Amino acid sequence: MSRALEGRTALVAGGTRGAGRGIAVELGAAGAAVYVTGRSTRSSRSEMDRPETIEETAERVTAAGGEGIAVRVDHLDPGQVDALVRRIDAERGRLDVLVNDIWGADHLFEFGKPLWEQSLENGLRLLRLAIETHAITSHRALPLLIREPGGLVIEMTDGTAEYNARYRRDVGYFYDLAKSAVIRMALAQSEEIAGYGGTAVALTPGWLRSEAMLDHFGVTEENWLDAAKDVPNFAISESPVFVGRAAAALAADPDRARWNGASLSSGGLAKVYGFTDADGxxxxxxxxxxxxxxAGRPADVTGYR
Incomplete structure (x- = not known):
C-alpha cells in the first residue's frame, strides 16, 4: 500500500488508544494527515484515568510517515466538534476518512449481569459515550466529508452484524445495545452518503490486545502469549496493528464502495487485502x-491464524 493515502485527510475520533490508535498509525503509514481526538492529554486524563494520550498517538502517526495532529475534543459537546471540523476545513480543505471510534466506557459495563442488576447510571452514561458521540461527530463532519466524492466513514464496534444478531447475554444489555447500534448507524450513513460518492461501513477487530487488555492480563505486546497459559483462547487475539491495517486497506481501495453498508471484521478483510498482523x-x-x-471445543488456534 506504501503511500496510497498521500494527500488525504483523516479524522480518528477516539484515537487515544486501542483500535483507534492502531488505525491512526496505519493511516499515517499510508501517507495520510490524521487528526487524532480524545479527552486524554498530557495535561489531563479522561474519566477512564489511563496513561495513553492523543499527543502520543499523533507522534506515532508522524513517526510512521504521516502527519499526526492531536486535538483535545469531548465528542459529547457539539460545539467542540464544530470547532474541530472548522479547523480541519481551514487547514486541509477536505476530509477523506472519518473513523468513529469514540468509546471511553471500559469502566461502565458489567458483564454477566441482567439489566435490573446493573447500574442504570453507568449504563446510560455508556450509551451516551458509545452512541451519542458517534451521532454528534457524523452530524458535524459529514458535510465536509461529502464535499468531494470518495469519502469513507468507518464506525468501530465489537462484533459483526451476523454475530451480534443474537442477544449476547454474556456482555449484557447496555454493552450489547451500544455495539449493535453502531452497526446500524453505519448502515444508515451508507444510505445517506452513497449519492455523494461516499461509503460507510462498520468494522470490528477480533479479541483486541489493547493497552487495557494487556494490563488486565499482566503482559506486554512482547510476551502476550504468556496470558494464553491461563486463558488459552487468548491465543487468537490480535494487536491494534491488524485492525489498523484493515482500515487503511479500505481507505486505499479505489473500489471501496463495494463494501457500502457492510459489517466487516479485521480477520475477514485480511483474506481480501492480504495484510497481516504485526507478527505476520x-x-x-x-x-x-x-x-x-x-461451540465449547478445546482451545486450539490451528487453522485460525
Whole structure:
C-alpha cells in the first residue's frame, strides 16, 4: 500500500488508544494527515484515568510517515466538534476518512449481569459515550466529508452484524445495545452518503490486545502469549496493528464502495487485502469464536491464524 493515502485527510475520533490508535498509525503509514481526538492529554486524563494520550498517538502517526495532529475534543459537546471540523476545513480543505471510534466506557459495563442488576447510571452514561458521540461527530463532519466524492466513514464496534444478531447475554444489555447500534448507524450513513460518492461501513477487530487488555492480563505486546497459559483462547487475539491495517486497506481501495453498508471484521478483510498482523499472522477471531469458543471445543488456534 506504501503511500496510497498521500494527500488525504483523516479524522480518528477516539484515537487515544486501542483500535483507534492502531488505525491512526496505519493511516499515517499510508501517507495520510490524521487528526487524532480524545479527552486524554498530557495535561489531563479522561474519566477512564489511563496513561495513553492523543499527543502520543499523533507522534506515532508522524513517526510512521504521516502527519499526526492531536486535538483535545469531548465528542459529547457539539460545539467542540464544530470547532474541530472548522479547523480541519481551514487547514486541509477536505476530509477523506472519518473513523468513529469514540468509546471511553471500559469502566461502565458489567458483564454477566441482567439489566435490573446493573447500574442504570453507568449504563446510560455508556450509551451516551458509545452512541451519542458517534451521532454528534457524523452530524458535524459529514458535510465536509461529502464535499468531494470518495469519502469513507468507518464506525468501530465489537462484533459483526451476523454475530451480534443474537442477544449476547454474556456482555449484557447496555454493552450489547451500544455495539449493535453502531452497526446500524453505519448502515444508515451508507444510505445517506452513497449519492455523494461516499461509503460507510462498520468494522470490528477480533479479541483486541489493547493497552487495557494487556494490563488486565499482566503482559506486554512482547510476551502476550504468556496470558494464553491461563486463558488459552487468548491465543487468537490480535494487536491494534491488524485492525489498523484493515482500515487503511479500505481507505486505499479505489473500489471501496463495494463494501457500502457492510459489517466487516479485521480477520475477514485480511483474506481480501492480504495484510497481516504485526507478527505476520492473520487471526480470524470471529470464525474462531463461533466455531471453537461458542461451540465449547478445546482451545486450539490451528487453522485460525
Amino acid at each position: 499472522s492473520t487471526p480470524d477471531a470471529w470464525r474462531y469464536i463461533t466455531e471453537v469458543v461458542d
